[in-house]
Amino acid sequence: MARHVARRDPRAHWLLLLLGMAVLLAALSFNAMVTNVTGGSGPSNAHASPAPRAVTTGGPVLRLDSPTPIARRIPARIIALTFDDGPDPRWTPQVLDVLRRHHAHATFFLVGARVNEHPELVRRILAEGHEIGSNTFTHVELSAVPAWRAASELSWTRTAIAGVTGREVTLLRPPFSSTTTSLTAPQYQALRDAAGSGHVAVLADRDVKDWQRPGVPAIVQAASPQAGAGAVVLMHDGGGDRSQTVAALDRLLPRLTREGYRFTTVSEGIGAPSSMVPAGAGARLSGTTLRWAQVGAGWLASAMNVLLGVALALGVARLAVQVVCAQLHVRRVRRPSRRRPEVNGPVSVIVPAYNEAANIAATVRSLVASAYPALEVIVVDDGSTDGTAEIVERMRLRGVRVIRQANAGKPAALNTGIRAARAELLVLVDGDTVFQPDTVYRLVQGFADPTVGAISGNTKVANRRRLLGRWQHLEYVIGFNLDRRMYDVLECMPTIPGAIGAFRREVLLGVAGVPSDTLAEDTDLTMKVLRAGWRVVYEEGAIAWTEAPSSLRQLWRQRYRWCYGTMQAMWKHRHALREQDAGGKLGRRGLPYLTVFQIVLPLAAPAVDVFALYGLLFLPWSSLALAWVALLLLQALTAAYALRLDRERLGPLWSLPFQQLVYRQVMYLVVVQSVVTAVVGNRLRWQRMVRTGEAAALVDSAPTGR
Template structure:
């Protein structure tokens, strides 16, 4: 069916590129957040404490020179032969990894200041960006900084480009926070030189090429295992007055034992003649922190704001998902509550009540409906209703639609022909020609059951009812796309209609099956032609005129759903765009009273939230799900997905039971979430963009195949 032809500009196309770029940018932003927040802590699998003797390792790992494995913890590897250095006797370089941490780093600094000791802090670049003030405090109090990579990555297992990136980003982060560049490096998950592996040694050699000096440890306290204060003090104490680089942690977990052990270790060893200094000062090297260039400082500042922005985006996405989940659960609760009330109402109405047997005129607008029109008209004529006329309005068909109906020569069927003017004009032609006061409007591809008309009009026994919606069902549901639409009709449309009925704010009587009082249609000026969803527009006008609009679930009409994704897209694009037109047209219902006010304050907000706003956010939600696949535990993700799927399946099962349908199509529900849902929200995106830029959408007519009519006819014959 075609409405009056609109002159339309070319559909927008650039928005798809913008959407894709936006989603890629969102994924990249979330990836940044995932990398910088999924940080571990702790040192590597160090061997048991050997008493601090660097020569205790009898052999070295393959690929690690023996002098390195048996040498000191400070390694210079940018020369043909590696050079290692050790701390002088009674000199301890305390080192702290995995910070800065907003809770533990200040406590460690307080203890060091109280005992007049200095230390070296190997910081994680991502945490530097989170707490730059702590890094500045470390330098201001005379301590030393070193790199511990940007994301606490195991350099030995990373490709070369990732190693370079980890070190470069950490340098920039520190430069952006302090104006200084660092040259010291301690790789995460490292410990004593004797524990160095071949890949780990190669990673340190590569880092030396960019000016880094590697620092391992003589004493690994393994404080990340929380062995107790006494054990940490024991592990940090060198034997026989020797010097040592001691590995501890000020981040990456609960460090209360570390702080307590440090407060005990410092006075004990100071009393034994030990001095506590930085790594560079301990080995007599120049200061390791060098002034950073303006470009490096600027890059570091940009990096920090990028990381913060990624955190804000991730927080916003978490908030969005939380809101969507709450709204979804609330919607389901309201739907189920209203459905139960609707069921009870239907049961109460099964008793004796006035029977409606007034004459009914059925109006069938038809444009190129040759595939289905015969089955549609036959089903109407076969209705078990005593006083029925059928008016087929041919709207300039070019496929012989009117001729098919005329050749049938059925009693009580009239054919009216008009030049193509659109579906609303055809309906209005039929309304003017109708003889009855009760009118049923039917699409040209719809097949009624024998009792459909009778059941549909019984609600008019209540004089406050101006229009009644029937129950539309998908006939061609044998293929996967048809099953998806069947589930959508039953779960979405029909559950919603029960809710709308109870809340008295029904926004749409479907074009496939709806009954109206003639006086109502004449009172609202007939079927409107200025929107592409004339059924929604008309229903809203009826409500605003003060009439009740109800739902009759037992009045069933079988319709042919789109059989291809292209046809589905065109149909839903028109529906969505037309619905938005109708919502805007009737926005003033928000401040009305009576039935119009219920539409404005119940129906319109519901449509806005669940048919426009949430679908618009769905692409971002899918990107967030992809982010979850990359960074969240698969068990958590799978549990969440199956939990939501189970909730949807229970809802679908309940809706199918209400509609007296079989549960078989439920197997298609998981696939519906992976394909069909994306098509639906992309339709909303396209519709909103079309509306925002001011384009007028032309009527998107679906090509009929006649499959639905054939299936219904065969089912009846069987």
């Protein structure tokens, strides 16, 4: 209706929203990658061709940065104990305690992601004289991932260790590796690629396979060299239950010490300088940044799990409250305990109209055809330019008056009609709404209760043949009307729709008429009525057919105004939160409900969609599909229940799955736009929907739509 001067709607937040969703997806993906760390040993491509013979028959320490491989062995009577898959908060300290007790040193090949999780253990390893090497960042098989991923795994691990210890590592133990004799050609090529970044590969002479938990004696036997030979021994301090490893180590060290063996690190064992060199400031800073990125990603993932849990719990609780309240409402209105007196006093119907030529004739004709004994219809033409007033005047219908005024907005038109009305009971109707013959009669019967100040009717979508119309039809029946039954029972109805609502004249005069300082004048007015001490109820049998938006653009404009206006009204009536009288029910029940389910949860919906996309990428599809089907089934049952309450056919339920893929996103993006508009202080102008007259045609051809 009225047009207000407004600044251009903000746009930058869409880029920020996309960027935020991308960052969230990246963080969730990164967290999924670093938490999907497994243990164990043994190559997955055991049937691949073997590595060159010079490597498989040589020593376990391999330098591969030159055309000719260089292999080194551990000298006799020296054992280089090596531990993979750590650090582990339970088993690594126990391994370190055993080593310290027996004055032995070892080399720990650490998983980079676990380094960031337990930096204190990494510092202890280094402080107690042990050597540190790389076991990749997420314990992936280097030969089974793309080259960029393999390079990233090594770089991230080196960076993580540098951030924690201030040292850079060069030794590399490829995950799922074992002795040199089991090295395959793909694994060998992966090690050559790693040598290009300065890594020295360390395999094993003896693999105890403690990840299989063969028993303490078997581990001790597998770790013991024969005939005084030196060896690199592969063990594990993480990746699973390592109790047998700890027990075997405590038995192995004193036994081999008595036999003349010395336990040392890999570098010292081959007589090489320390493999760990001081890291530069840039490497340390990068490591610290990587650690905090991993920690932040973990926090975000945990927060998303909490958010989804809370959202699911709230959704189920909301559904339970809606169902219980709906049953109470149905029991009360359909099987009343006592017969209330009939209301048949004069009623004035006020129709504000601005450029409603497409539907105004059908609207007025349906009102005049009402089966109500004393009815006047007042059409307030608010400066229309399409001949709306002339159409009504040419109809020459008895009991219909036309009032013209300069364009001043819908609230002003309604107030003009209120002042001109002769009756004490007033029905406010949009200019695109069509009533059934019994609608007015059913609507005003609630005024038999002197505490009722206003009554909401049952708005239905007439143009529901297309998919968008079906989605809105489901929304009206499920979201709006189920909520209104609940609001009625809880006595906190926040909105009487502009399409159909009845008021006592004294109520409207008592609250100074229809307010004009918000874009949701119907919500604002209803809240004022509640806070004035009057009851607001819902009449399911008073049906009004309205023309819903027929395009996504029109839907966006309508819901944008509704959402923004609702937030204006909520802010305007925020003091109801502190009220103890009639307004307290609105403050204690209605406003928190609107805040949670119409603002907060929709604002969180983009993050939920990102989590769904993350699920498609990282979670088992079977689990994801089962969860989606379960939620869809719950929604379908809710929709079926609401449709049956409204005596509607169940046919539109087939469109429900598609509603989740398009319509839901439009609705939460509307909330995002509205919140941003409110935060930046823009004043949203009226967004008028272009009428096609389709609703009138549909109602004429199928008046009940059932």
